Amino acid sequence: MTADTPVSFGFDDAALAALPLVYQPGLFDGQVVMVSGAGSGIGKAIAFLYARLGARLVICGRDRAKLDACEAWLRRLGSPDVLVQPTDIRRSEAVAQLFDAAYQRFGRVDVQVNNAGGQFPKAALDISPKGWKAVVDNNLNGTWFMMHEAAKRWRDAGKPGSIVNIVLTFQRGFPGVAHSCAARAAVTYLSKTVAVEWAPYGIRVNCVAPGVIESSGFAHYAPEARAKFSRGNPMLRHGNVQDIANAVVYLTGPSGDFVNGELLNVDGGGILWGELWTIPKPAYFNAGQTP
Numbered sequence: 001m002t003a004d005t006p007v008s009f010g011f012d013d014a015a016l017a018a019l020p021l022v023y024q025p026g027l028f029d030g031q032v033v034m035v036s037g038a039g040s041g042i043g044k045a046i047a048f049l050y051a052r053l054g055a056r057l058v059i060c061g062r063d064r065a066k067l068d069a070c071e072a073w074l075r076r077l078g079s080p081d082v083l084v085q086p087t088d089i090r091r092s093e094a095v096a097q098l099f100d101a102a103y104q105r106f107g108r109v110d111v112q113v114n115n116a117g118g119q120f121p122k123a124a125l126d127i128s129p130k131g132w133k134a135v136v137d138n139n140l141n142g143t144w145f146m147m148h149e150a151a152k153r154w155r156d157a158g159k160p161g162s163i164v165n166i167v168l169t170f171q172r173g174f175p176g177v178a179h180s181c182a183a184r185a186a187v188t189y190l191s192k193t194v195a196v197e198w199a200p201y202g203i204r205v206n207c208v209a210p211g212v213i214e215s216s217g218f219a220h221y222a223p224e225a226r227a228k229f230s231r232g233n234p235m236l237r238h239g240n241v242q243d244i245a246n247a248v249v250y251l252t253g254p255s256g257d258f259v260n261g262e263l264l265n266v267d268g269g270g271i272l273w274g275e276l277w278t279i280p281k282p283a284y285f286n287a288g289q290t291p
C-alpha cells in the first residue's frame with residue numbers, strides 16, 4: 001500500500017448486503033422507515049437492513065451522489081420503493097420539506113432513525129466558537145428538528161411511531177470530542193423527556209450509543225488515534241455497522257414494543273473499561289511520566 005492508496009473502513013456494499021439476517025424477512029412489510037445519513041457507514045447499514053426486511057425507505061443526507069448509490073442497493077435488496085431527499089438536518093425548513101415529500105409519496109412514516117451527525121476531534125481548549133456551534137447544531141438541533149417534525153405529524157394523524165437516535169457513549173466523557181459529547185448527552189436526555197411526553201400518542205423514543213464501530217466515519221480520525229481504538233473496550237476490538245443496525249431494528253420492531261426512553265450501549269463494554277482518545281493522549285496519563 002502506498003501513501004496515496006485510499007483507505008476504506010468496514011464492509012463494502014456487496015459484503016454488507018450479504019450479511020446473515022437475524023430477523024425474519026418481511027418483518028417491516030408495509031412500513032415506511034426514514035433514515036438520516038444513509039449514504040454512508042452506519043446509516044447505510046441501517047437502511048440496507050430495513051430494505052432486506054421489506055420496508056419502504058426515505059433516505060436523506062447532504063450528498064446526493066452517496067444517497068443515489070445507496071438507493072440502487074436498497075431497491076435490489078427488496079425495498080418496494082425508496083424516496084431520496086438530500087437534506088441538511090440543521091435547516092428546519094428543509095426537514096419540513098423532507099416530511100412533506102415523504103407523506104406525499106407514502107402517506108405515512110412509521111419509524112425514524114436519526115443517525116446523521118458527527119464531529120471533528122480537537123482538544124476542548126482549542127475548539128473555536130464556530131466549530132462548537134457547528135457540532136452542537138448538527139447533533140442536537142438537527143436531531144431535534146427531525147424528531148419534532150416526526151412526532152407532530154404522528155400526533156396530528158393519530159398514528160403511532162418509533163424514533164431511534166444514534167448518539168455516542170458519553171457517560172464517562174469523551175476526550176477530544178467535548179462538543180459532541182455534550183450534544184449527544186443532550187439528545188439522550190431530550191429523548192428520555194419526550195419518551196414520557198409523547199407516550200400518550202403511541203410514540204416511543206430510544207437511543208443507541210455506538211462504541212468503536214469500524215465505518216467510513218473512521219476516516220475523520222488520525223491513523224495514530226485509530227490504531228488504538230480497539231483499546232476502548234474490554235473485548236479489545238472494533239464493532240461493526242451491522243451491530244448497530246441490529247440494535248436499531250430490535251428497538252423499532254415488535255421486539256422493542258415495551259422499550260421506551262432507553263439508551264442502549266452497543267460498545268463491547270467500553271463504558272465500563274477501556275481508554276479511548278480521539279486526539280493524542282497527553283503524557284500526563286502515561287504511568288511514570290509527569291506533564
Ligand SMILES: CCC/C=C/C(=O)SCCNC(=O)CCNC(=O)[C@H](O)C(C)(C)COP(=O)([O-])OP(=O)([O-])OC[C@H]1O[C@@H](n2cnc3c(N)ncnc32)[C@H](O)[C@@H]1OP(=O)([O-])[O-]
Pocket residue numbers: 117118119120121122128130131132134135138168211212213216217218220229278
Ligand atoms: C471511535 C471514535 C468515535 C467515533 C465517532 C464518530 O462519530 S465517527 C463519525 C464521524 N463522522 C463525522 O464526524 C461526519 C460528520 N462531520 C462533519 O460533517 C463535521 O465534522 C461537522 C460536524 C463540523 C459539520 O460540518 P459543517 O459542514 O457544518 O461544518 P464546516 O466544515 O463548515 O465547519 C464549521 C466549523 O467547524 C470547525 N471545524 C470543522 N471541521 C474542523 C476540523 N477538522 N478541525 C477543526 N475545526 C473544524 C471550524 O471552525 C469550521 O469553520 P471554519 O473554520 O472552516 O470557518
Ligand SMILES: NC(=O)C1=CN([C@@H]2O[C@H](COP(=O)(O)OP(=O)(O)OC[C@H]3O[C@@H](n4cnc5c(N)ncnc54)[C@H](OP(=O)(O)O)[C@@H]3O)[C@@H](O)[C@H]2O)C=CC1
Pocket residue numbers: 036037038039040041042043060061062063064066087088089090115116117118119138142166167168169209210211212213214215216217218
Ligand atoms: N463509527 C463510530 O465509531 C461511531 C459513530 N457514531 C455516530 O454514528 C453516526 C454515523 O456515523 P458513521 O457512519 O460512523 O460515520 P459517517 O461519517 O459515515 O456518517 C455520518 C453521516 O451523517 C450525515 N450527516 C452529517 N451531517 C449531516 C447534516 N447536517 N445533514 C444531513 N446529514 C448529515 C453524513 O451524510 P452526508 O455526508 O451526505 O452529509 C453521513 O452519511 C454519526 O452520528 C456518528 O457520530 C457514534 C459513535 C461511534
